[in-house]
Amino acid sequence: MPAPVLHTPRLTLRPHVLADMPPLWEFFRSDRAAYVGTPGSETHLWYGFASEVGSWDLMGHGGWGVDTKGGEFLGQVAITRPPHFPETEIGWTFLAKGEGKGYAFEAALAALHWAWAQGFATLVSYIHPSNTRSLALAQRLGAVHDPNAALPKGETSDETVVYRHMPDTDGNPEAYA
Template sequence: MPAPILETSRLTLRPHVLSDIDPFWEFFQSDRATYVGAPKTRTHMWYGLASEVGSWDMMGHGGWGVDLKDGTFVGQVAITQPPHFPEREIGWTFFAGAEGKGYAAEAASAALTWAWDQGFDTLVSYIHPGKARSIALAKRLGGQHDAQADLPTGETSAETLVFRHSPDADGSPEAYA
């Protein structure tokens, strides 16, 4: 099952394509990836992107490439659960020039709505404490810090905060009533 296409007023969330690799590689070579596990080689980059695509068939969720309506690729939103994650995570990666415009919030909101429509009852975001913008976005999306949540294998609370998302806080109509 390929990633479903989701549309917002300014964005298209779509299945990844091969040409997405180069912008991701550039991101992972920059300071913007300081707190993110970066691939060591382009082959590892390929494995990572392929897992985002393959997760759709194996697990029914995965990564979306995020494009502006003019087709400009600006980042990714993903719902994933690799083997070292105790829970399904919603995460986001946006490239230089795409921050501060609300794209991440818009794309993540669309992904959350999709998840709640699929019957997911919770998602988490695993965020390094030094990523202030991601923490702010998790809170903006209604995520609540969950200090009791299990952490990814090998990680500590000094390097990973968990923000819990649920339908009543992240986009169901009741959240906005």
């Protein structure tokens, strides 16, 4: 099953295409990727990229490419659970041209609404404690710090904090509206 296409007022979340790889590779080679796990080679980028595409068939969730309504690629939002993650995560990676315009919030909000409609009870975001922009986005999305949550295998609280996303107590996504 490919990623479903989601629409927001300004964005389209769509299945990844091969043309997304070069700008993602550029992002991961830049200082902007200082707080995220970076692939050591284009081959490793391919493995990660392919896993987010293939996760849709294997797990029913994965990564979306995020475009403006005009078709300009801005980055990605993903709901994933690789083997070293104790819980399913929502994460985001946006290129410099997509930063500071509310695009990450808009895309992540659409992905959260999709997740709640699919029956997810909770998602987490694993964030480096110094990644102030991602911490602020998680909080803006309504997530709360969960210091008791398990960390990904091999990570410590010095390198990862967990923010928990949940729909309203009645199971509706209005908390994220």
